[in-house]
Amino acid sequence: xxxxxxxxxxxxxFFEEYKKDFAETLEKGWYILGSKVQKFEEEFGSYIxxxxxxxxxxxxxxxxxxxxxxxxxxxxxxxxxxxxYIATILSIVQAGLKPVLVEPEIRSYNVxxxxxxxxxxxxxxxxxxxxLYGRPCDMDPIMEICRKHNLVLIEDCAQSHGARYKxxxxxxxxxxxxxxxxxTKNLGALGDAGAVTTNSEEYNTAIRRLRNYGSDIKYYNExxxxxxxxxxxxxGFLSIKLKKLDEINAHKRMLADIYLxxxxxxxxxxxxxxxxxxxxxxxNIRHEKRDKLKEYLLKxxxxxxxxxxxxxxxxxxxxxxxTENSFPISxxxxxxxxxxxxxxxxxxxxIQKVISxxxxx
Ligand SMILES: *Cc1c(COP(=O)(O)O)cnc(C)c1O
Numbered sequence: 633x634x635x636x637x638x639x640x641x642x643x644x645x646f647f648e649e650y651k652k653d654f655a656e657t658l659e660k661g662w663y664i665l666g667s668k669v670q671k672f673e674e675e676f677g678s679y680i681x682x683x684x685x686x687x688x689x690x691x692x693x694x695x696x697x698x699x700x701x702x703x704x705x706x707x708x709x710x711x712x713x714x715x716x717y718i719a720t721i722l723s724i725v726q727a728g729l730k731p732v733l734v735e736p737e738i739r740s741y742n743v744x745x746x747x748x749x750x751x752x753x754x755x756x757x758x759x760x761x762x763x764l765y766g767r768p769c770d771m772d773p774i775m776e777i778c779r780k781h782n783l784v785l786i787e788d789c790a791q792s793h794g795a796r797y798k799x800x801x802x803x804x805x806x807x808x809x810x811x812x813x814x815x816t817k818n819l820g821a822l823g824d825a826g827a828v829t830t831n832s833e834e835y836n837t838a839i840r841r842l843r844n845y846g847s848d849i850k851y852y853n854e855x856x857x858x859x860x861x862x863x864x865x866x867x868g869f870l871s872i873k874l875k876k877l878d879e880i881n882a883h884k885r886m887l888a889d890i891y892l893x894x895x896x897x898x899x900x901x902x903x904x905x906x907x908x909x910x911x912x913x914x915x916n917i918r919h920e921k922r923d924k925l926k927e928y929l930l931k932x933x934x935x936x937x938x939x940x941x942x943x944x945x946x947x948x949x950x951x952x953x954x955t956e957n958s959f960p961i962s963x964x965x966x967x968x969x970x971x972x973x974x975x976x977x978x979x980x981x982x983i984q985k986v987i988s989x990x991x992x993x
Contacts, residue, residue: 636935641977653868672867682829684836687862691790691812694826695723698808701838704757712760713743714959735961745773758784763792766913771797791913793819821866884912915974932989937971
């Protein structure tokens with residue numbers, strides 16, 4: 633059986649270092665907001681190339697606290713893609729703001745820059761983009777729209793650690809870069825974790841306050857904040873794994889190249905070009921008979937996944953929240969997309985086997 637994912641196997645190369653680091657934290661007896669969180673924040677900020685980085689409890693919180701730090705007037709609208717994981721949209725809803733969805737491009741799966749401006753109103757405050765599957769959005773037109781309409785840019789980088797557009801890392805384009813270190817992400821912890829990158833001292837101070845009960849000094853609360861802190865234990869693991877992030881991404885890119893080269897053209901494959909350095913959090917193909925294809929692969933001992941089976945605007949949870957209900961491009965993607973095995977633990981042989989089975993479909 634070729635598994636879709638196996639986190640035990642992904643993390644095996646780090647076990648010895650993890651055990652040592654965990655023992656250190658255990659002995660030290662300091663578990664919340666200590667030197668390991670500070671160290672990881674410095675390392676991740678310097679990897680991404682922003683002045684500041686603040687660890688938080690999850691990717692959802694990284695998005696939510698970014699919006700809270702921005703603190704727009706009530707009723708403000710945030711433009712975001714219709715083709716994303718629901719967390720992106722939930723952060724807007726939880727911040728008390730209105731999500732306004734924009735269709736993706738059918739070939740890149742990312743927000744279509746040409747469809748953004750028609751959604752801008754006098755209430756639009758920010759653009760929250762998602763570098764879906766680890767492919768950077770088309771940043772030139774997006775930055776131009778933000779400048780022209782004076783919009784704040786928030787990047788959902790939950791799937792794009794290390795991805796670059798024209799050589800520039802995702803998480804450095806916007807006022808905020810929101811990262812998730814959920815275990816399956818390219819930089820994954822052994823539990824929930826996240827971070828916000830920014831070049832703004834003001835926003836960074838706000839996020840540090842918000843994550844810790846709105847407090848700068850213990851027991852003195854400036855604002856009504858949250859409990860959304862990155863743990864020392866997770867920060868220690870993340871510092872260790874960060875050293876291998878480029879290697880993890882290179883491995884996934886190498887596997888993706890095999891798929892791109894050898895899969896027959898019956899399958900719609902991801903785009904590849906020089907402007908987009910894609911880190912393949914997900915490697916998807918599309919096919920009209922997606923469900924049959926998934927079943928066929930499983931019969932041939934190959935597990936796959938679907939990102940995602942139901943688009944956000946069709947979710948029960950979004951009833952009354954997302955009022956527009958026609959997003960045909962998103963729906964087409966959700967109906968036809970299939971995610972193939974592409975984990976750090978997969979070998980070239982695994983991918984060759986998947987390809988040979990697929991090419992007989
Ligand atoms: C994983 C993910 C999130 C949420 O991250 P969590 O750490 O699970 O809260 C947000 N947006 C996207 C696009 C994601 O893939």
